[in-house]
Amino acid sequence: MVTPATHSKEEIFGLLATIHDPEIPVVTIQEMGMLRDVILDENGCEVIITPTYTGCPAMGIIEHDILKLLHDSGIKEVRVTTSYSP
Numbered sequence: 690m691v692t693p694a695t696h697s698k699e700e701i702f703g704l705l706a707t708i709h710d711p712e713i714p715v716v717t718i719q720e721m722g723m724l725r726d727v728i729l730d731e732n733g734c735e736v737i738i739t740p741t742y743t744g745c746p747a748m749g750i751i752e753h754d755i756l757k758l759l760h761d762s763g764i765k766e767v768r769v770t771t772s773y774s775p
Contacts, residue, residue: 696764701727701734704762711750718751725772733766734759743773 705727706719718724721741728735736755740748752769759767 696729696734696762698727698729701729701736701759701764704758705736705755708751708754708758711747711754723751733768734764735768735770737770737772739772739774 702719702724705724706717708718710716710718710721710723713721718738723738723741725737725739728737736759738748738751738755748771752771755769756767
C-alpha cells in the first residue's frame with residue numbers, strides 16, 4: 690500500500706518523469722504527454738498513461754518500465770491504466 694508517509698504523488702511523478710520513450714529515447718513519457726495522472730488510494734498506486742496514437746507499439750514496454758521503476762522504488766501495489774481519451 691502507498692501512503693502519503695511513504696511516497697507522495699509528486700515524488701511518484703518525479704520518478705516517472707525519468708522514463709524515456711523507447712522509440713524516441715531523447716524524450717520522456719512526461720515530455721511526450723503520455724503521463725496523465727497518478728492516483729494514490731488504499732489499493733496502492735494507479736498510473737494513467739495515454740499513447741501518442743492508438744496503435745503505439747511501445748505501450749507494453751512503457752508499462753513494463755513503469756512497473757519495474759516503481760517496484761524497485763518500493764511501491765509494490767501498482768496498476769497501469771491506458772486511457773485513449775485524455
